[in-house]
Each structure stands twice: as C-alpha cells, then as structure tokens.
Amino acid sequence: MKPTRDATDPGPRPGPADFGLPLQAGGAPASPPAPRPLRALPAPPALPLLGHLLSLDRRRLQQQLEGWAATLGPLYRLQLGRRPVLVVADHALAQDVMRRRPQRVLRSPTTRRVCQELGVDGLFMSEGERWQALRRLTVRAFTPDMLRAFHPQLLTIGTRWRDRWVRSVEAGLPPDLARDLPRFSLEVGVALATGVDLGAGPGSQQLQADIEFLIGQVWRRINSTVPLWRWFKTAPERAVDDAIARVRVALLPLIEQARRHRAEDPDAAPRHLLDALLVAQARPEDGEHPIELSDEQLVRLLTELVFAGEDTSAYSLAWLLAHSSRHPGAWHQLQMEIAHSCDPTGLPDYDCLRRLPYTEALIQESQRLKPVISLLMFQSAEDQVVGGVQVPRGAGLMTLNRFSALQAGPEDRHQFRPERWLAVDGQAACPSSMPFGAGARTCPGRYAALLQMKTLLALLAPVLDLLPSQAPLPQEVLEVTLRPAALDLQWRVRQRRP
Numbered sequence: 001m002k003p004t005r006d007a008t009d010p011g012p013r014p015g016p017a018d019f020g021l022p023l024q025a026g027g028a029p030a031s032p033p034a035p036r037p038l039r040a041l042p043a044p045p046a047l048p049l050l051g052h053l054l055s056l057d058r059r060r061l062q063q064q065l066e067g068w069a070a071t072l073g074p075l076y077r078l079q080l081g082r083r084p085v086l087v088v089a090d091h092a093l094a095q096d097v098m099r100r101r102p103q104r105v106l107r108s109p110t111t112r113r114v115c116q117e118l119g120v121d122g123l124f125m126s127e128g129e130r131w132q133a134l135r136r137l138t139v140r141a142f143t144p145d146m147l148r149a150f151h152p153q154l155l156t157i158g159t160r161w162r163d164r165w166v167r168s169v170e171a172g173l174p175p176d177l178a179r180d181l182p183r184f185s186l187e188v189g190v191a192l193a194t195g196v197d198l199g200a201g202p203g204s205q206q207l208q209a210d211i212e213f214l215i216g217q218v219w220r221r222i223n224s225t226v227p228l229w230r231w232f233k234t235a236p237e238r239a240v241d242d243a244i245a246r247v248r249v250a251l252l253p254l255i256e257q258a259r260r261h262r263a264e265d266p267d268a269a270p271r272h273l274l275d276a277l278l279v280a281q282a283r284p285e286d287g288e289h290p291i292e293l294s295d296e297q298l299v300r301l302l303t304e305l306v307f308a309g310e311d312t313s314a315y316s317l318a319w320l321l322a323h324s325s326r327h328p329g330a331w332h333q334l335q336m337e338i339a340h341s342c343d344p345t346g347l348p349d350y351d352c353l354r355r356l357p358y359t360e361a362l363i364q365e366s367q368r369l370k371p372v373i374s375l376l377m378f379q380s381a382e383d384q385v386v387g388g389v390q391v392p393r394g395a396g397l398m399t400l401n402r403f404s405a406l407q408a409g410p411e412d413r414h415q416f417r418p419e420r421w422l423a424v425d426g427q428a429a430c431p432s433s434m435p436f437g438a439g440a441r442t443c444p445g446r447y448a449a450l451l452q453m454k455t456l457l458a459l460l461a462p463v464l465d466l467l468p469s470q471a472p473l474p475q476e477v478l479e480v481t482l483r484p485a486a487l488d489l490q491w492r493v494r495q496r497r498p
Ligand code: HEM
Pocket: 098, 123, 124, 125, 135, 192, 304, 305, 306, 308, 309, 310, 312, 313, 316, 372, 373, 374, 376, 435, 436, 437, 438, 439, 440, 441, 442, 443, 444, 445, 446, 448, 449, 450
C-alpha cells in the first residue's frame, strides 16, 4: 500500500478512444459521426408516463441493470417519470463521464437532497466551489501521518472484536459477522472521524444505534416514490428527526473538545480526521483561500464521513471473507504472508501492513468482482455528447462500474483469482476495475479503508482458520451498497497459535 496524497486533478481529458471512435494513422481522430439523440437508444419495455419507474427491482437493481446492458448493449436508455437517463456500462465511457465532474456532471439531486435531510452533508453532497474547497480540505486531512497516528486506536478496536469472535468460536458458536462487521466498521469510522471509541464504554450505545438507524434510512428514502415525510411527519419519520438531533448533540461537544486540545497543543500530530481538518483549516496552503466551517457544518461533514466508510468497508470485508472461504488455499496463503511480514508475538504495526502483496491482491480481486459501490447516479449539468449520444442538460447519467470487468477481458474474468494482481502488470491487466470511482471525485477515504481491512485481516489470520466452503457465494443485495444477503463463514481456532 502506498498512502499518498490524493490529487483533485480531474485526470487526462478524454480522447477519441474513450468515445469508441477509430483513430486515423498518426493518432488523429476520424471525423465523428453526428451524435444520436438519447431517445434513439434501445430501452427495456416501459409504461406510458411512468416509464421504467415501476419496473425497477430496488434490491436487485445492480443485476437488473447489468442484465439489460448484456442484452441492449453498453449504452441504453431509461425513462424515470419525465426524466430520461443514459445508462453507461462501458468502463472507458463511465470513466469519461466521471471525469467530467465537477463542472459538467453533478451528483444525483435526489441522493443529495435525501442525505442532506438526514444530516449528512459534506464532500459527497457538495458541488461547485464549495465541493472544491471541501475536497482540498478533506484530502489534506487524510494524510499518511494522520493514518499512522490513528492506527493504534484502530488496533484497539480490532483486537476487541477479534477477541470476541475467538471466544465465540471457542464456545462452539460461529460469530455473526454479517451483524458484527458493520458495527466494527462503524466504531472505526467514528474513531477515525472524531477520536472517540464507541465500544469503550456504555455511554455511546445511543449514538451507535442512531447512526445505524440513519444509515438504514438513506436507501428507503431514495426509493420512496413520494417523499411524504416532507409534508407529513408520521411517528417513524419523527423518530428519524429525533435521531438526527441526537447525533448532532453527541458530536457538537466533540468538536469543542478537539478545538480545545488543538489550542493547548498546536504542534501535536493529528490522530483523527476532525483534528486534521482543524489543522488544515488553520493552515491554508499557498494560494488557498482559508475555508471557514461552523461547528454545525463540521457535524454534517463528520456524519457524512462516518456514513461513507461504514457499510462500504464492512461489506468489502464480508465479500473478501466469502471469496476466501471458497478459494482453496487463499486464507492459508494470507496467514503465511502475515506470519512472515508482521511480528508474530505482537500486534500488526502500520509498517508491516505496507508489505502485504498477497493480502492486497485478495482485496483487489474481491473488489473487482464485488465492488460495493458500482452503481453511480449523476445529472448532466449541460447539453453534452457522451459516447456519441446527445445528453440534454438535466438528464440522468448512470454508470455501471462493474459491467466491463465481468464482460470483457481475460477468459477467467468471472473467477476469483487474486494471483492476477501479483503479475508485474497486474494493475494494467484489470483497468476496468474501479471500486473507488474515477476522476476528481474518487474516494478520499480509500487508504483509510484499505488500512482498516488489512488491519482486521492481520489480526484474524494468526488466531483463526477460515474453513473452506463448497457453497455458492451469497446472493447480492443492493441497499446503497452491494452486500451479501448472508454470511456463512465457518471458523476454527488455530492449533499452533503464535
Ligand atoms: C472499501 C471502502 C470504500 C469504498 C469501496 C468506497 C467507494 C467509494 C466510491 C465508489 C465513491 C464515489 C467515487 C466517485 O464518485 O467517483 C466514494 C466517494 C467517497 N468516499 Fe468512499 N469508499 C470507501 C470507504 C470510504 C471511507 C472509509 C471514507 C471516509 C472515512 C470514504 C469517504 C468518501 C467520500 C467523502 C466520498 C465523496 C468524494 C467526493 O465526492 O469528492 N469512503 N467512495
């Protein structure tokens, strides 16, 4: 792992190849054919007026949209009520769309509004200058030094969960990782965001329950045909408002506390994002306008960071474990690598986690097949041409970021084969895999997520054997993230523990 500073550079401008256009000798593009209107694209059968609104299967949306791409082609059309949507399943075109952000392509207004109403309002939800300022600030907060300083707390949380699972296996009860991984991830997310360890005392159970509850509301509200809660508050909707208010009340004093600690020791290395954000805010880089964030704005940004990292990291780990249990030798090889690279008598330190090529390959391969966020919804900010199709301003753009990885490429692309990432050109062998997005808005938390995943694996490997399974992989369920419907993992406490 190379934790480096992220760049907000949108990357190279798309070239003719990105549009599927032939290159003339010498590399100059042939004159492109006139763009097709969006309505000329193929589409699944639709109802008058409603279009495809009632045909979408929310929990199996990913498979449904990929299935349509397989029959209609990598560019097709949906009609969601009055709104036309271009679905882009080809990875080069999807990357092109994502690289047109932030100016020409915006996040979906529905997602933005729903999340803002739930008190989640930071980088993911911003556009324009506000996004640019927040992006600079957030990227400056996610430094390798901050992650290194945070790592001891991550180890404390990971060790607590590992010991609980080992006790459970010793007692003959398989640990319920489908329930526990999101909780582990939530504890890590809150600690990373604020420095507070939710699992250390009984006082934070309410905050944990509230955040879990609110995360569950995002998908429900995004998929509500009529947003009744905006006009009429039923008891369940009032419970949502109460949870938002409690999260705010819990986080506000932490901000005050972080400001106080920073004032007392202005030169201390930040150990969590809130502190790193305060430092980045107080010390703008050359030419940067200082950005002022009120405590209220910080609460909403921190809540977003916790939300963004919770299910994503938990279900990426869940898929990795499910894959490893079905791939003979994978867990054993991981155990050997951890034993070789990390101190067998102590806890895996930050530096040993940087030297784990096989573990990284496991993560990359699992994310290639099960990228937990690979359905992204955008809005076109202007009239523009995408892949030779005329997309009007205000139309929707949907990218299916996994489709290409499963449709094109090596013969064995449907198989879980981590070794493919170990070849010298492993990265180049799977250019269509983009689990953290693409362009200027790629995930700023990816190094934190990878650190979390590797830390937990390095804690589990020395003490637990993951038993092989012949069962098919669990079904996919989409609820913002793509999660396994169930986790059927069998563990054994290792005989020869270090
Ligand atoms: C395995 C875990 C994770 C996965 C798979 C993941 C994936 C993604 C993806 C696909 C995007 C959208 C990128 C795009 O629009 O091009 C994204 C954005 C984002 N992620 Fe993550 N993420 C993970 C963990 C995290 C963590 C731990 C944090 C924070 C602590 C985080 C914070 C964010 C934020 C703030 C954005 C919005 C960036 C922007 O709009 O500029 N993510 N993530």
